[in-house]
Amino acid sequence: MSAGLTFTYGVVRILNLAHGNLYALGAYMGAWLVLGWGSSAWPALSYLLLLLAAVFIGVTAGPVIERLFLRRVYGKEEEIQILLTFSILLILEDVIKLAWGVSPLFADKPYTYMGVVRLGGVDYAGYPFLLTGIATVTGLLLWLVVTRTRFGKVLISVITDREVSSALGVNVPRIYTLAFTLGAVLAALGGAFTAPMFSLVPGIGAEVIVVSFAVVAIGGLGSIGGAALGALLVGLARATAVHLFPELDLFAIYLIMALVLLFRPQGLFGQVEARRI
Amino acid sequence: MVLETIGLTKFFGMVRAAEDLSLTFQEGELVGIVGPNGSGKTTLLNVITGYVKPDRGRIRYQGKDITGLSPRAVADLGIARSFQMPQLYLSLTVLENLVLALAIRAGRARGFWAPLVRADRLDEARRVLEQFDLEEHATHEAGQLPEGARKLLDVALSFARRPRILLMDEPTSGVSARDKSKVMDTLVPVLKGTGVTTIFVEHDMEVVQRYAERVLAFDEGKVVAAGSPDAVLADPAVRRALLGQP
Amino acid sequence: MALVLALAGLAVFLVVPPFLPEWITFLLTLAWAKALAVLGIVLLLRGGLLTFGHALYYAVGAYTAGFAVKFLGVHDGLVALVLAVATGAGASALLGLLLARYRGVHFGLLNLAFSMVLYAILLKFYAVTGGTDGLRLPTPLLAGVKPDAQHLRLTIYYVTVVLAALLLYVAHRFTTSPLGYTLRAVRDNEVRVEYMGASVSQAIYCSYIVAGVMASVGGVLAGFSVGHIVPEVSFWTQSGEFVFVALLGGTGSVLAPVAGSIVFEFVRNYAFKYSPYTWQMTLGIVLLIIIFFLPGGLWSLTGIARRWGLTTRRWSR
Ligand SMILES: Nc1ncnc2c1ncn2[C@@H]1O[C@H](COP(=O)(O)OP(=O)(O)OP(=O)(O)O)[C@@H](O)[C@H]1O
Ligand SMILES: [Mg+2]
Numbered sequence: 054m055s056a057g058l059t060f061t062y063g064v065v066r067i068l069n070l071a072h073g074n075l076y077a078l079g080a081y082m083g084a085w086l087v088l089g090w091g092s093s094a095w096p097a098l099s100y101l102l103l104l105l106a107a108v109f110i111g112v113t114a115g116p117v118i119e120r121l122f123l124r125r126v127y128g129k130e131e132e133i134q135i136l137l138t139f140s141i142l143l144i145l146e147d148v149i150k151l152a153w154g155v156s157p158l159f160a161d162k163p164y165t166y167m168g169v170v171r172l173g174g175v176d177y178a179g180y181p182f183l184l185t186g187i188a189t190v191t192g193l194l195l196w197l198v199v200t201r202t203r204f205g206k207v208l209i210s211v212i213t214d215r216e217v218s219s220a221l222g223v224n225v226p227r228i229y230t231l232a233f234t235l236g237a238v239l240a241a242l243g244g245a246f247t248a249p250m251f252s253l254v255p256g257i258g259a260e261v262i263v264v265s266f267a268v269v270a271i272g273g274l275g276s277i278g279g280a281a282l283g284a285l286l287v288g289l290a291r292a293t294a295v296h297l298f299p300e301l302d303l304f305a306i307y308l309i310m311a312l313v314l315l316f317r318p319q320g321l322f323g324q325v326e327a328r329r330i
Numbered sequence: 331m332v333l334e335t336i337g338l339t340k341f342f343g344m345v346r347a348a349e350d351l352s353l354t355f356q357e358g359e360l361v362g363i364v365g366p367n368g369s370g371k372t373t374l375l376n377v378i379t380g381y382v383k384p385d386r387g388r389i390r391y392q393g394k395d396i397t398g399l400s401p402r403a404v405a406d407l408g409i410a411r412s413f414q415m416p417q418l419y420l421s422l423t424v425l426e427n428l429v430l431a432l433a434i435r436a437g438r439a440r441g442f443w444a445p446l447v448r449a450d451r452l453d454e455a456r457r458v459l460e461q462f463d464l465e466e467h468a469t470h471e472a473g474q475l476p477e478g479a480r481k482l483l484d485v486a487l488s489f490a491r492r493p494r495i496l497l498m499d500e501p502t503s504g505v506s507a508r509d510k511s512k513v514m515d516t517l518v519p520v521l522k523g524t525g526v527t528t529i530f531v532e533h534d535m536e537v538v539q540r541y542a543e544r545v546l547a548f549d550e551g552k553v554v555a556a557g558s559p560d561a562v563l564a565d566p567a568v569r570r571a572l573l574g575q576p
Numbered sequence: 577m578a579l580v581l582a583l584a585g586l587a588v589f590l591v592v593p594p595f596l597p598e599w600i601t602f603l604l605t606l607a608w609a610k611a612l613a614v615l616g617i618v619l620l621l622r623g624g625l626l627t628f629g630h631a632l633y634y635a636v637g638a639y640t641a642g643f644a645v646k647f648l649g650v651h652d653g654l655v656a657l658v659l660a661v662a663t664g665a666g667a668s669a670l671l672g673l674l675l676a677r678y679r680g681v682h683f684g685l686l687n688l689a690f691s692m693v694l695y696a697i698l699l700k701f702y703a704v705t706g707g708t709d710g711l712r713l714p715t716p717l718l719a720g721v722k723p724d725a726q727h728l729r730l731t732i733y734y735v736t737v738v739l740a741a742l743l744l745y746v747a748h749r750f751t752t753s754p755l756g757y758t759l760r761a762v763r764d765n766e767v768r769v770e771y772m773g774a775s776v777s778q779a780i781y782c783s784y785i786v787a788g789v790m791a792s793v794g795g796v797l798a799g800f801s802v803g804h805i806v807p808e809v810s811f812w813t814q815s816g817e818f819v820f821v822a823l824l825g826g827t828g829s830v831l832a833p834v835a836g837s838i839v840f841e842f843v844r845n846y847a848f849k850y851s852p853y854t855w856q857m858t859l860g861i862v863l864l865i866i867i868f869f870l871p872g873g874l875w876s877l878t879g880i881a882r883r884w885g886l887t888t889r890r891w892s893r
Contacts, residue, residue, distance in 0.1 A: 068681040125868070131680040132626040136823065137867055139628070139816065143860030150853050259812055263692055266685045274682070307693050311674065314686075318677050330372075330381065330413055330767055379771070405773040417771070419764040422757070430761060431772055433754040439774035442755040442782065491772065 068274070069123075069233075070138040072240050073262030074145035075114055079241025080248035080257065081153050082106035084160035087249070096166040103163065107245040111238025119233040124226070142258070150255050159252035180249065187246055191239070192281060208232060267310045273320030282321060332357045332527050333378070333409075333495055338387035340373055346551040347373035348384070353546070353553070355495075355527055360518065362542030362559065363531045366571050370551040371531040372414055375497045379411050380404045391495070410493035414500050414531075416484035420473035424464060424483055427472055428455035431490045455490075461516055462486045478505040482513065489517075496521065498530040502537055510534060514541050535563060535572075547571070582831065586741050590734070598729050603841045605733045605801040608740045610634075610818070611837035612794030615747055616787030617822040618833050622751065623783055624763030625679065628815050629687030632694055633788040635810035636660070636667050637795025639698065642711035642805050653716030653735070657796050664792025665785055672784040676777045691810050698807035710806035713799050729801075736797045740834070743790055747830040750786060759783050791818075813856075820859050823866050826873020835874055 083106035091099035118141060126134045167179030199205040210218040211228050219225045244261075251257075268287050272279025290305040319325050331354050338351040347370040355361060363371050376382040378389055380399045388397045396404060419427050429451045433439065459465050462482045467475055472483060481504045488496060501517070502510040518541055521528050532538045538545060538559055545562040547555040555565045562568055593601045613634045620627055637660040644650035644659050675686055698705045705711070715728060723731040750756045758779045761769050766776045799805045808814060817840075825836020848855055866873060 068685075122864070130624065132621065132624060133867060133871075135626055135681055135684055136819070136863065139819070140860040140863035140867065143816070143856040143863065147854050147857035147860075151857075155853075263685070263689055263812070267689060270682065270686070304693060304696070307689055310689065315674060327381075328767060330376070330415065330417065381767075400770065401767075402770045402773055402775060405771055411771065417765050417768040419761045419768065421764050422760060426757065430754065430757050434758070434772050434774045438754045439758055440755055440778065440782065442750050442753045442786075444754075445749075445752045446754045446757045447752070487768070487772070 068135065068138070068266075069118075069141075069236070070135065070262060071118065071141040071145055071258075072236070073258035073260070073265065074142055074149070075110060075237050075240035075258075076244035076261050076265075077149055077253075077258035078110045078114065078145065079107045079244030080253055081149055081158060081244075082110050082241070083245030084158045084248045084253055085153065087160040087162055088158070091160070091162050096163075099163045099166070103245040103248070104242075107242040108238060110241035110245075112234055114241075115234030115237030116230055118237070119230050123233070124229075127229075142262075146255065146258060149258070153253075155255050157252040157254050161249050164249040184246055184250075187242075191242065195239070204231070264306060267306050270320055271310055271313045273322035273324070276320070276322035279320060279322030331355070332392055334390040335374075335378070336388045336390070338374070338377055338389070339385045340370075340377055340382060340551070341385055346370070348377060348387075349551040351387070351551070351553065355529060358522075358525045358527055360521065360528045360541065360543045361530070362538040362545045363529065363548060364533070364535070364538055364545060364562075364568070364572060365548030369548040369571075371548050372499055373551070374548075375411055375499055375529075375531070378404075378497065379409060405491070408491075408494035409497065410488035410491045410495070411497035412485045412488045412499060412501060414503070416480040418472040418480060418483060418487070421471060423469050423471055424459065424467045424475070425452065425455055425469060427483060427487060428458055428490055431487050435491050458486055458490050461520060462489075463512070463516065478509060481505050485513075485517070489520075492524070493526060495527045495529070498528065500531050500533060502532065502534060510537055511540070539563060585831075586737075589737055593733055594730060601729050601733050602801065603845060604838065605729070605736045606798055607838040607841040608733075608736050608834065609794045609797035609801060610821070610841070611834040612740055612743055612797070613791035613818050614821045614825065614833035614837055615744070615830060616790040616794075617818050618825070618827045618830070619747060619750065619759075619783055619787045619790070621822060621827050622756070622763065623759035623780060625780065625784075626684045626819070627687040628684045628812065628819060629689070629691030630787070630791055630818050631810050631812070631814035632671075632687065632691035633664050633668060633791035634795040634798070634814065634818070635691070635694055635698070635807075636663050636788075637792030638799035638805045638809050639705070639711070639795075640664075640792070641713055641796045641799045642706075643704075645713060646711060651714070651717050652720060653796075653800055654719050656716065656800075657739075657793065660792045660796040661789055664789045664795075667792075668785045668788025672781045672788075676781040676784060688812055688815065691815055692812060695807050695810040695812075698810060705807070708807065710804055713803050713805060715803070716800055732801050736801065739793065739797065743793060744830050744834070747786075747790070750783075751830060755779060755782060817859075820863060822873075823863060824873055826875030828872055828875045832873060832875035839874065 083103040086102040086106050087099045091102060122137055122141060123134075126137050164178070164180045167183055169176045170179045170182060171177075199208060207218070207223055207228060210221075211223060211225055215225060264287070268283040269280050270283075271286060272281070272283035286309055287306050290309050293305065313321060333355040335351050335353045338348050340348040345368075351374065363374070365371050373382060377384050380396070380401045380403065383398065388395055390396065391407060391409065394407075396407065399407075419430070422430070426447075429447055432451045432454055433441070433446055438444075456465070456468070459468055462485070464479060464482055464486065467479055467483075472480065475483065481501065485498060485501050488498070502513050505513055514537055530542075532542075542559050545555075545557065545559045546553050547562050547565070547568045549567075549571045554571065555562045555568045589604070593604065596604075613630055616633065617627060617630050620630075640660040640663045641653075641656040644656045650656055650659070671690055675683060678686055699707055701707075715723065715725075717723075718731070718735065758769060758774050761774075762776050762779050769776050769779070795809065798809075821836045821840045822833060823836075824840060825832035825834070844855075847858060851858075870876060
């Protein structure tokens with residue numbers, strides 16, 4: 054999730070506030086598919102459906118948002134860009150309400166299929182392990198794509214120097230669309246696979262964007278490794294807080310963020326950019 | 331000696347932008363800096379004004395060590411600079427750009443009640459515009475100006491601070507050939523009249539030859555020749571470096 | 577000239593309401609109160625800073641009044657107001673220390689994060705804040721005098737309009753002062769500002785405090801006019817609404833937020849009734865239209881009208 058956010062930011066240089074909505078869309082779509090077509094006879098199908106939901110949302114919403122809207126504001130003032138993604142956020146919030154209503158949606162089948170895992174005499178739900186596995190694999194894949202493939206190389210050249218790469222014949226607008234779509238798929242993936250753990254209510258998109266921004270801000274905007282570390286820190290802090298002071302789990306996140314930013318305003322792995330004059 | 335650099339060194343990765351630069355500047359002199367692209371001219375101005383921190387070396391101004399001060403602190407001490415690419419407030423009018431500079435010079439940057447635009451400030455701003463031949467643009471937004479006028483306004487803003495030292499980064503680039511000497515003809519007498527120490531980076535050899543009292547020729551972060559304009563520009567090494575890659 | 581017109585406009589707002597139905601007066605009161613929070617956003621926008629958490633200070637103001645009534649036994653609205661100015665200034669001065677370093681999306685979302693922290697606090701510390709039930713704000717005294725029950729709405733309206741008008745004047749002075757211009761200069765070119773010897777972070781910090789106080793006062797006024805405050809005043813949707821109204825009105829004048837706010841309250845009053853599910857979508861679409869077609873907001877229409885020769889005034893910019 055946060056990887057998707059920082060990833061698109063890294064390439065397109067616009068932080069997409071509607072990213073949380075893509076997450077929410079993925080979650081709703083996934084839950085809906087599982088409720089409709091999942092069958093207990095064949096558990097694996099429901100995981101496939103979750104994946105399908107994420108890819109579907111990503112490849113439909115991603116290009117539309119990028120081509121139709123973001124493309125018009127590249128190079129404009131940052132406020133305008135943020136406002137644009139904010140309007141998309143508002144619109145998508147209601148799209149979700151219109152499509153799936155306001156009553157909670159709960160598809161926990163994929164969660165219960167995983168059963169429990171016995172570790173040192175204590176029972177743990179199996180699903181979170183699966184989730185961690187999926188996140189790790191996705192992260193690794195992303196890293197491989199960025200470092201080992203031609204697409205990754207082109208991507209990096211676009212990030213470092215847009216003008217030069219376009220002069221070298223790279224189709225920059227196409228790369229933007231692709232990167233944004235990839236980011237959207239990542240967001241929807243995060244949503245689809247966490248959906249079985251919660252009952253879905255409208256407004257999760259906005260909640261998620263704040264938390265994932267915290268994650269990204271801790272790691273440093275635009276750094277994928279940073280996002281991973283940020284996610285780890287936030288996850289730990291949240292888990293600890295849930296045990297010690299259940300009231301305060303949100304604060305734990307913001308506390309870490311405030312502390313990190315106080316001492317390292319650009320985040321743990323962020324770079325300060327000075328303008329050449 | 332009003333300004334002195336001692337062993338200034340700055341690398342950007344492998345790029346040598348300044349290496350062991352020890353330079354001195356005398357009160358009131360007018361020094362031209364020449365050198366091929368990427369030879370470190372702008373970097374020298376950036377380091378003196380605190381925009382870029384040197385890897386090594388010190389900067390002394392009127393006997394005080396000013397190494398490591400921020401651009402604002404350096405500006406407060408009376409060193410102003412103009413930029414190779416004009417740095418203006420593009421959404422403010424030319425007059426507003428200047429009036430704001432005057433208010434800040436007077437230490438009123440934090441005033442939040444009395445209006446910025448005052449008769450006395452307007453008068454002084456108009457006088458500066460006259461000196462720079464920008465009156466016709468007075469009420470235009472800076473973003474709407476033609477390139478040459480932007481360049482002039484950029485210099486005018488720094489000049490309006492009435493600095494002790496004025497650093498100018500290619501003041502006549504972007505200004506039409508016809509106007510180049512006009513710009514310098516207006517600037518130089520004023521600068522000489524007020525005793526400002528001026529250091530200007532310039533690509534146009536004619537301008538350097540006509541106006542500079544002393545010339546420093548840069549290449550790869552080092553001074554390769556220094557002295558009177560005629561002597562430096564006649565130096566074969568300088569000619570090779572400058573004319574070899576214009 | 578502009579001053580005369582502004583005063584004439586104010587006079588209309590003072591003379592007409594006694595002849596209007598009560599619900600309209602109520603909506604106008606809310607619109608004026610919220611316009612102050614919007615004004616805060618507009619001031620920051622002039623410096624290129626977009627905050628998605630300005631409801632934070634709106635909530636600080638509202639809950640300051642709430643706590644003053646609940647814990648301090650303060651019943652005078654004016655005392656609550658003074659307290660809210662203090663807490664608004666204190667909160668923004670504190671958070672501003674951290675936030676003044678940030679720009680762009682960092683600034684916007686860090687503000688959002690802080691406002692959501694306050695929201696969570698208001699929600700969870702039931703004993704102090706009343707949780708989701710919120711706090712009741714009984715009819716305040718005004719400088720020790722109990723307002724006449726019959727004209728209660730109208731009294732609150734007048735207090736709100738007069739205070740808001742005063743703050744609009746303060747904002748006007750601010751925007752035309754050296755600091756106000758420095759803020760605009762910051763938006764245009766921070767490097768130049770520092771090289772001219774002015775401090776970018778100081779300009780942002782001061783403006784942030786001014787904007788915080790404005791919103792805080794707005795919160796008190798809105799709180800007293802509704803008579804009841806809930807944690808939602810700090811929720812992100814509230815901040816988003818303020819941002820929306822700021823864009824709707826435009827940033828060209830300190831009067832624009834009032835215009836935007838009044839239009840907004842009335843439109844919402846109707847639209848929300850008919851289709852609560854598409855309300856945010858409507859906001860989003862209108863925002864897109866403003867971004868692409870009317871970047872100056874409603875206020876820029878006055879400029880277009882002028883170009884068409886409908887009016888000869890020159891609005892101050
Ligand atoms: N902030 C920076 N980061 C990385 N490299 C830099 C930076 N600033 C300057 N350089 C490099 O340092 C070298 C010297 O640059 P500088 O701008 O000082 O040259 P210059 O003499 O002013 O050239 P020009 O005539 O083109 O203005 C160049 O190779 C440039 O690419
Ligand atoms: Mg240069």
